Amino acid sequence: MTRATMRVMTTPPSAEPSIAPSAEAAAGPVDVEPAPAKRRRSVTRERLLDAASRVFAQRGIEGATVEEICDRAGFTRGAFYSNFAHKNELVVALLDREEAALFERLGGVVESALGYPNPIEALSQLLFEIAPFGVDNHLLRSELSLLAVRDPELAASYLASQRTFRERFGPFLESGLAAAGLRLTVPAGDAIDTLEAVFEASMRASIVAGRGPNPADTLARRMLPVLLAAISRPAP
Amino acid sequence: MTRATMRVMTTPPSAEPSIAPSAEAAAGPVDVEPAPAKRRRSVTRERLLDAASRVFAQRGIEGATVEEICDRAGFTRGAFYSNFAHKNELVVALLDREEAALFERLGGVVESALGYPNPIEALSQLLFEIAPFGVDNHLLRSELSLLAVRDPELAASYLASQRTFRERFGPFLESGLAAAGLRLTVPAGDAIDTLEAVFEASMRASIVAGRGPNPADTLARRMLPVLLAAISRPAP
DNA sequence: GTTGTTCGATACATTAGCGTACTCAATACG
DNA sequence: CGTATTGAGTACGCTAATGTATCGAACAAC
The missing domain is CATH 1.10.357 (Tetracycline Repressor; domain 2)
Structure with a gap:
């Protein structure tokens, strides 16, 4: 129950493959796939955006909660606020x-x-x-x-x-x-x-x-x- | 500061004329103006609806709070929930x-x-x-x-x-x-x-x-x- | 290897808004 | 006139959601 353990459990719950060090050529899209680890951030951002898109569709913009978006993306709100200032920015x-x-x-x-x-x-x-x-x-x-x-x-x-x-x-x-x-x-x-x-x-x-x-x-x-x-x- | 006092202060703060007993022919609209007092209720409803219309226009349906609607109508939430079950009903x-x-x-x-x-x-x-x-x-x-x-x-x-x-x-x-x-x-x-x-x-x-x-x-x-x-x- | 930095997790405080239960006043009715 | 009914006010609890402050771990560079 160290945080490490929890992280393993929460990070890739049902979404894209984990962002392990050498998973460069792995993940789905044909994207540019920049520096392998340097850009974890942008990957996170993308996943949050993907999730947001889905949640928005389902609940509407106002109806959507930051938390649900994060959940669906496989992150916590911490990640969110590390990437966006507000919901509106998202x-x-x-x-x-x-x-x-x-x-x-x-x-x-x-x-x-x-x-x-x-x-x-x-x-x-x-x-x-x-x-x-x-x-x-x-x-x-x-x-x-x-x-x-x-x-x-x-x-x-x-x-x-x-x-x-x-x-x-x-x-x-x-x-x-x-x-x-x-x-x-x-x-x-x-x-x-x-x-x-x-x-x-x-x-x-x-x-x-x-x-x-x-x-x-x-x-x-x-x-x-x-x-x-x-x-x-x-x-x- | 009995409640009577407060009522006088809060009821007609900035809206239509008060609904005094014999104010039948008084109030603005040309409405049917039913039994003088029996229908206070419907007057209240109308005023809440008027206020709601304005507040909705300004804040949107979701953005509007029941409280603001009541404030604008010159009532409290008590009156509201006495007239409508939910916001949606409104x-x-x-x-x-x-x-x-x-x-x-x-x-x-x-x-x-x-x-x-x-x-x-x-x-x-x-x-x-x-x-x-x-x-x-x-x-x-x-x-x-x-x-x-x-x-x-x-x-x-x-x-x-x-x-x-x-x-x-x-x-x-x-x-x-x-x-x-x-x-x-x-x-x-x-x-x-x-x-x-x-x-x-x-x-x-x-x-x-x-x-x-x-x-x-x-x-x-x-x-x-x-x-x-x-x-x-x-x-x- | 060691160190620094960055990213994300956890936990917390706070706010706001809803709905309910209870109370008091005024009106209608007998 | 006195009683019953109804309508509105007050106060409370509760939930959900936001944003923040702190902490730990992985990665990168040296």
Whole structure:
């Protein structure tokens, strides 16, 4: 019952393999895997973020407790406060990470945009491949935007994220449409906001209604083609 | 410092006029004003609901404490728990009340629907008269839908409210369109959900961005005509 | 090997907010 | 008028969650 003993028991309870000295090539992801031990810290951070993502999805941001996040990550609160100052900092960090992940997917899928028969359908399909990249993120963003209404600090982060999202997604959308011989009839920002709004509503609706996260028919699935048609017209 | 003294001090601190015995015709609203004293209770309830509405708007549902609501209403928690079983019951009660209020407005505005020159613009205008009947309600519904994702009890109430909203608003929308020589091209439910989603997003966006609740140009203001056009076509 | 540093664990103090039980005052009713 | 009922205030206990201060062990460098 020395602390060493306890540590062995608590550290890798049900998560990734332990971070033993020479486990460099071991662990799952294809990540850069930096200096073997020097970066335990960043591994811990990642695991906390992973856990946070799950717990947030389940309980919501406000509903989530730091403790549960730590438990799920296989750490104690000590580890948490050694890595983040507050819960909010965690939220922001998670937001950043998910955003990066989104753009990665976006990059990976962009080439498949071209050369479809029906342009609107193709674009819809495309959006479906990147947008519902997890209900969790939608819920997260949704709740975040709500929290941002009151918390100025979160608002700043949220707005920043929102802006880069628009900046990167706008061109994507426009080039997608262009490839289909279409162009936007409304400001790109509005188009994106509208699409996002419907996606969010759609997600929430299907969850609240108890249907699985993405059954074949959702509001978004039905409305997306209509919306895309509404905000574009054949390019001159 | 008998309790009587304290009561005098705490009861009407900064709210509506006190509920003295013969103050029947006194108080503000044009309400039915039932039996003079028999219904103190319902007055208390109303005041708690009013306060709750304000506090929720400011702090959010989860962020609001029962205590603050009571303070603002000029009561103590004793009064609260004498009127509501839980915070959730309050939330549901408030939801019901706001819904009723919405339909009242909807009734009052429906006649002005007819006989406009530009049908789409007219409808947009109409929706703007009933929809942003207060940012607060949008935030409330927004947060509620989020809470409903996790809380089955709230989900039930939310879904019920959602359903009656759709049932009453659908015909309204359809007849509005019909009067303009248009008909829906998508299911009414989808149309409503989409409009609502954009309204919500629009509200949140302008609040988060720090602009006032309804400046002349919002996402909704810009997109509503486009959306309406997208979901309707000339009737045969 | 020894030493220094870093990271995470343990334990604690504190706060806040909820819900309940009990009490008193005022009103309604006979 | 006196009694019963109801509505609101007061006080209390309890739980959950946060953040902090301290401690020990592993790793890295020399």
